[in-house]
Amino acid sequence: MALIIPRRLRDKVWPEPLPPLTSFEGQTVLLTGATGGLGLAAAVHFATLGGKVIMTARNLSQSDSVRDYVEQHAGIVGQGKIHIMELDMSQYSSCVSFVEQLKQSEAGRTGIDVAVLNAGVINVDFVRSPEGWEQTIQVNALSTTLLGLLLIQWMSQTSKNSILAPHLIFVTSRDHLDPNITTWPEWSSQEGLLQHFSDERNWPSGGFDPNYANSKLLLTYAVEEICKRAVGPNGTVDVIVNTVCPGLVYTDLGRSIAKMSRLMQLLVPIHTGILGKSADYGARFYVKAARTSKHEHGKYIQSLFTDEEYRSLAIPNLMTDTAMKVKALVWNEIITELKEKVPALRDLKDIS
Numbered sequence: 001m002a003l004i005i006p007r008r009l010r011d012k013v014w015p016e017p018l019p020p021l022t023s024f025e026g027q028t029v030l031l032t033g034a035t036g037g038l039g040l041a042a043a044v045h046f047a048t049l050g051g052k053v054i055m056t057a058r059n060l061s062q063s064d065s066v067r068d069y070v071e072q073h074a075g076i077v078g079q080g081k082i083h084i085m086e087l088d089m090s091q092y093s094s095c096v097s098f099v100e101q102l103k104q105s106e107a108g109r110t111g112i113d114v115a116v117l118n119a120g121v122i123n124v125d126f127v128r129s130p131e132g133w134e135q136t137i138q139v140n141a142l143s144t145t146l147l148g149l150l151l152i153q154w155m156s157q158t159s160k161n162s163i164l165a166p167h168l169i170f171v172t173s174r175d176h177l178d179p180n181i182t183t184w185p186e187w188s189s190q191e192g193l194l195q196h197f198s199d200e201r202n203w204p205s206g207g208f209d210p211n212y213a214n215s216k217l218l219l220t221y222a223v224e225e226i227c228k229r230a231v232g233p234n235g236t237v238d239v240i241v242n243t244v245c246p247g248l249v250y251t252d253l254g255r256s257i258a259k260m261s262r263l264m265q266l267l268v269p270i271h272t273g274i275l276g277k278s279a280d281y282g283a284r285f286y287v288k289a290a291r292t293s294k295h296e297h298g299k300y301i302q303s304l305f306t307d308e309e310y311r312s313l314a315i316p317n318l319m320t321d322t323a324m325k326v327k328a329l330v331w332n333e334i335i336t337e338l339k340e341k342v343p344a345l346r347d348l349k350d351i352s
């Protein structure tokens, strides 16, 4: 679309405004994948705006440097408002024990006001997760959905004690518009979609990660189901759920693409350097998503398209009869997988 480049340049120059400094005072904000890039920048924003921030890292050896960075940049050194917890989303057991530890921590008493499920990957080489699925599908779609389901149950219960509805935010990407889903029903009836995306023979050698866009579309479908679980029996929204795209941002996400060749080593930083905005600017959309109203429950927060443009672009993957069929097939595969492997979800009720 011809408007994409000018809008990316606009967002690079004119940042999304931030709310007043005390906007998150007394609130607890959870950010997954916060050791770098957008997660780290978002931690600085939420902490500057008064929030207590719980950040996750795969490796706790980074804790001190990450905490120091956020405290210094938010001007809150020594206030004890930044906590780092371990989470490795390549394994369900880590996601489950992370949520259990969260409930045992101080957040178990106060509840979580904002949860931003930000962790994500792009791989160039095929990697299989310990759960048996291709790693991009595992982290961006399956484990993010698992965390979303575990958190929505808990946040819906704790929301009853708070005046403001909490926010559960899923970081997706514009790329969820890209997959051509017309063959998905056929793949689903043959080996299954998750199996298809996790078959190394379908992975192009030397190409871009074919599953990044697929994973973000799978997640977008799953979030529609999670949205239903955020609404109480009387139709009130207990937890405001949104998806968000930060736009093109200059981070380490493309590190594996840059490693593909010398040419890519040059092209990736040039592309994201010219068109991509800073992590500070991209993470402002997480702050925006954390302040949506109940009327915006389920909305995709982004700046690249107007709402009308997005509605039209989303027709093939989200609105057509094929899209409805694919959505149901995807959810069925995801929930079957999660219920089978995660005992904590075995009793999860279906919501139609």
Ligand SMILES: NC(=O)c1ccc[n+]([C@@H]2O[C@H](COP(=O)([O-])OP(=O)(O)OC[C@H]3O[C@@H](n4cnc5c(N)ncnc54)[C@H](OP(=O)(O)O)[C@@H]3O)[C@@H](O)[C@H]2O)c1
Residues within 6 Å of the ligand: 032, 033, 034, 035, 036, 037, 038, 039, 057, 058, 059, 087, 088, 089, 090, 118, 119, 120, 121, 139, 171, 172, 173, 174, 245, 246, 247, 248, 249, 250, 251, 252, 253, 254, 276
């Ligand atoms: N950058 C963009 O242009 C852009 C555009 C649209 C959407 N997004 C989305 O924004 C989110 C953040 O991306 P970013 O650009 O900030 O990339 P990034 O700098 O690579 O950050 C990704 C974060 O995810 C964490 N992570 C990766 N694999 C994980 C795993 N198995 N378990 C737990 N955490 C894991 C990483 O932790 P480690 O430090 O341990 O690797 C890191 O903290 C992603 O969901 C991405 O898809 C980015």
